[in-house]
Amino acid sequence: MPPNCIAPRPEENGEATVQGLTDMSETQGKPVLAFPVATSQPGLQLSMYSITLKFEEVVYKVKIEQTGQCLGSWSCKEKTILNGITGMVCPGEILAMLGPSGSGKTTLLSALGGRLSKTFSGKVIYNGQPFSGCIKRRTGFVAQDDVLYPHLTVWETLFFTALLRLPSSLTRDEKAEHVDRVIAELGLNRCTNSMIGGPLFRGISGGEKKRVSIGQEMLINPSLLLLDEPTSGLDSTTAHRIVTTIKRLASGGRTVVTTIHQPSSRIYHMFDKVVLLSEGSPLYYGPASSAMEYFSSVGFCTSMTVNPADLLLDLANGIPPDSQKETSEQEQKTVKEALISAYEKNISTKLKAELCNADSHSFEYTKSAAKNIKSSEQWCTSWWYQFTVLLQRGVRERRFESFNKLRIFQVISVAFLGGLLWWHTPKSHLQDRTALLFFFSVFWGFYPLYNAVFTFPQEKRMLIKERSSGMYRLSSYFMARNVGDLPLELALPTAFVFIIYWMGGLKPDPTTFILSLLVVLYSVLVAQGLGLAFGALLMNIKQATTLASVTTLVFLIAGGYYVQQIPPFIVWLKYLSYSYYCYKLLLGIQYTDDDYYECSEGVWCRVGDFPGIKAMGLNSLWIDVFVMGVMLVGYRLIAYMALHRVKLR
Known part of the structure; x- marks a missing residue:
């Protein structure tokens, strides 16, 4: 197992106890699974397979047309969307990507989920292996836009997803039970039989649609869960409830990566690790609890008690702490350059050495993991x-x-x-x-x-x-x-x-x-x-x-x-x-x-x-x-x- 990764709690004799979604609090000081992973009944299995996600020096550039079509390098200009992003997320952790709009958060998330339409340089590996069909079927990806059928009800939407994505070893009734648990956990009971709705007729609210989208991915008991702005458009209470659910999912041994624009203080403190991006460049990677201390150590401390996420976003925009006046573009550029330089000096070298050390410890873990999932390369349904x-x-x-x-x-x-x-x-x-x-x-x-x-x-x-x-x-x-x-x-x-x-x-x-x-x-x-x-x-x-x-x-x-x-x-x-x-x-x-x-x-x-x-x-x-x-x-x-x-x- 790579260092700095906390292994998920192994189940005795390979079996787990069924836990309902409404009973997901910490039990006897140990994390419990958010969804039933296995039961004592033969054939009722939702296997749990832990994924350690590593990404090294991820660089992504696109060509911007200047005059006419991009027929050659003379007519095109390259824009760097991601500039050398490195990090690692272990089972049981939540990595949050913070940054202003246009900083590259969604692009990086797409790269980690194997959904980037064009090639990028760098390396993204899952337990030491590249992206594959097996990893894809064990990955839940919640896009920022909710893509749902308007004429289906909430229950029908989740039920058909369960029928298609859960293994054939589960019966139709057992899949329906999973749907009922997800609906209860996400607080969708009130609109269970309501249509999703679309542009031509009114349906459920935007926040409820977001929860349905998350519920579709929660159904499959994903090993790797990627979420793009899961709290977008939600009130603070609902957003906190969503992130609490995501936290519980992670506590069951899942690897969770999410982009988030401006989380509240109590949501921020639920994250294990944070990546702060500014115009595609990393400004910070590390524990969420250490971010304030780090920026103070490089000369960007604040005298006020503030939400850490607010401070991080201000810095990503080039605005120094406690600034009382409007910051000029030159000053913003200077702040960003100082933060990038500090990242290269204090974090980058140490992080690369840590990942290199992790590689030397991961071979045995990867080999056993590959053996366990060999059979999952096939479709789970006929x-x-x-x-x-x-x-x-x-x-x-x-x-x-x-x-x-x-x-x-x-x-x-x-x-x-x-x-x-x-x-x-x-x-x-x-x-x-x-x-x-x-x-x-x-x-x-x-x-x-x-x-x-x-x-x-x-x-x-x-x-x-x-x-x-x-x-x-x-x-x-x-x-x-x-x-x-x-x-x-x-x-x-x-x-x-x-x-x-x-x-x-x-x-x-x-x-x-x-x-x-x-x-x-x-x-x-x-x-x-x-x-x-x-x-x-x-x-x-x-x-x-x-x-x-x-x-x-x-x-x-x-x-x-x-x-x-x-x-x-x-x-x-x-x-x-x-x-x-x-x-x-x-x-x-x-x-x-x-x-x-x-x-x-x-x-x-x-x-x-x-x-x-x-x-x-x-x-x-x-x-x-x-x-x-x-x-x-x-x-x-x-x-x-x-x-x-x-x-x-």
Whole structure:
């Protein structure tokens, strides 16, 4: 075990006693676990694995564009976000990162959690090992922004998280018990059955949302807990309660790192270690209780009794203690330079030597730890289990959105209006009847496409958050999202066809009707796949809808109804249009080449000779079915591959 790290209390015979969340005070002078880690029942295990986190000389720079694009070093300027940050956090400790806005706290936290999108120099290791999938699944990360589904209740949000993140050795009822304990500990009983809420409707308060976000991470009994501004937007009492809960989590053997902007005095004294940052540079690292003494020793003492956090933040801003007047920029710069110099002289060298000494003692500990967690590299739940849970969650989340009255009214009203316009169209009016079939292919080629375009861009933040935590496989999410949308995607077009088909006076044959309905539903699934692909490729609603608009316009023109003789050099466009194949299949179901219609009074003409139908052709329908099948699979495959490209860090 590395020096200066207090080992978590070992449980006798490898077993721990179940402790409720509401009974987490110090028991007989020993720290107790905030959550049940194990029970005497076989199979009920939430294994506890301690993590010692070390970070050495972490440097992170970004390029700032000056003129045009950054094509070379001459046109870009580098800005240092983190400048040589070093430290260590042991199991049972809380490390707090303090500093003014823009000092690099969140960036450092992201680097420690393996979520920094770009590479950084330096070393971040967990028990002597680099970041891995195993560490990711044992890490709880609470972002500053609360990313939650608005239509789920507090209990549903936490319960689905428990189902996905807790091991399969726990039963559904046992996971529900964990949820109830977390709700009780975080003081969420009052809003248990309240919806989270969003921009379009009111839900729980901002402070309650923050507690729900923390609760999601507390559920998994994390070995490493990272929190970005967990007290932001909370009143002092609630903030103290949150930090008290975090302190108890740490006392159970967890490693806790948090950023915090301006803690109260009583919250500050709960921290074990503090890192003070100013414009990316460290000004202090060490015990929170020794910070005031250190700054006094380097010439920055105060004659007043103040909150240590206030003094530290003033110094990070370059404001000396007891300053009664406004400090100039030059004076602030001088103070910061003096503090950086003092850090290099008094802390940096000693800290590096301490970490170097810790490395020489950590090999045996790391080797045994790696052996204990070897089996945890696998997913804690099966693919099918993840799929079913995500499907249930998706249906519950979208139950109001999918079957809202406005969408139903929109489709039904269009169906009735279309039915009235094509009311019992005579067989002799072949032009009008083919127009009705083309309307089928157009409306149900474009309506589901535009709905599907919004799917992944709207869920991008949630997808990044949950996949960054190793909550589920991308494939299980993707399949659940596709299947979960089917009820609405198929129910509304079915009702639409039922209404307009019979009102329009199309061929009154049950087999023909069923085949026509199946073709329309087939087209709906293809169009939905294209919309998903557009959304996943661009991940931007405005760009995706613009591309969808251009595509639908091209497909409309090349669909075989408006332009029948397309020039050879651009004829390939119609073969890309699923509206073309849908229209052709609907024609082939309604008519054959040898059917006849009354082309003028007393004159009967062959349907196959009608210009619009002759240009389309009524043969080789199975080829059209196959091509649409390729589109159905291909579009979704493109969407799936595009989601793989979404950066999780």
